[in-house]
Amino acid sequence: MDVCYNKLFKLLIDKGMKKADLRRSTGISPNTLTKLSNHEYVSMEVLVKICRVLECDFGDIVEIVPSKAKEQD
Template sequence: MEVCYNKLFKLLIDKGIKKTELRKMTGISPNTLTKLSNNEFVSMAVLVKICRQLNCDFGDIVEIVESPEYKTANPKG
């Protein structure tokens, strides 16, 4: 399973917020923003900061997707 932050970036577009603005609003590092952009895992604390600033819930900014490797290893699942 992998994470996908496309919902977060769509929400930012809808609210007219740039990624750099989000970084400043939340206090997250540039490296963390890069991880988000690359759909890499970030800490729960980062996700909480983002949700608080955007007044949303986890489901509004992240989704769990199946990785191609997982589908190959578990064809029924």
């Protein structure tokens, strides 16, 4: 299974925030923001920071999706 952060980016649009705004308000590094943009794993600590700033739950920002490698089999 892989992760997808499209829900996070849609929520940012709905709240009128840019990725840079999220980075500044949460204190996450630019590298972590790049990982989110590339749908890579990030720490639980990062997800909690994002949820606190956006006043949401994990299910509002991340989705578990089938692995692409399995889809190709």
